[in-house]
Amino acid sequence: MPELLEVEAYRRAAAGVVGREVAAAHTPDAWFLKGGLTATAVLDVLGGARIVAAERWGKLLLLPLDRGPVLGLRFGMTGRLVVDGRAPIERLEYGPAQDRPEWVRFGLRFVDGGVLELVDPRRLGGVELDPSLDALGPEASTVTVTELRRALGRSGAPLKAVLLDQARVAGLGNLLVDETLWRAGLDPTRPAGGLSAEEQRRLARTVRATVRELGRRGGSHTGDLQDRRRRGGDCPRCGEPLVRGVVGGRTTYHCGACQR
DNA sequence: ATTGTGGCCTGCCCGC
């Protein structure tokens, strides 16, 4: 996904539909409806309802309705939001360049004529009513050292796997985590529970700073590591060849010299 | 309970 930064851009775009009344729902793909949701239920709940806010927790976009229920949108790896024909993010780093009508998996048309669409070629995203927030950890962009210490706990899992786990910290994805750990000088394979107090502080600070800076630059793909995140890439800091591996089930690049 | 693996689904890019 769309990691936290991209979903935040979607949230800002979705703020444009706050106060508007839903006239019709477009649900061409039953598989995209999650948690037992059906096309009929979508119409029942959303028809005539008004969206009262646009919120985000981690990578989950939340659109509360005046009738009470909350519409939850997830974007998978290739999901994009288009509001009134305008896309806050034109093209995702690893997504297709084009924009085919059949990739629209969910849509809302408003009484004023506007439209909100979720476009997702790979269909890894989804739409859910009243998504549970119990399983989401503290928001990464504002995570404190206390929250982070709790998230890391005494876990023996690799540091990177814990940071990717939305139940421990919400919002970070593969690119933000690689960039953050590189900036913090921490080896992604280290046991998460083994960080010193100083390293925990440094990590919490680096998570927040990385999210903020890449947000200003325009997205999760704007990190200093990004253009070296390929086979044969070198560390931007020391020039050593980056190590490519799999950590937490995801392709991982890190510098064996700078990250300890 | 925690951790790791495989699978989901589709499109693109590279090498043959």
Place this chain on the structure above:
DNA sequence: TGCGGGCAGGCCACAA
């Protein structure tokens, strides 16, 4: 040009 393999910013069900 065509085809197969590998890869992709996420997440969930399952097994050990």
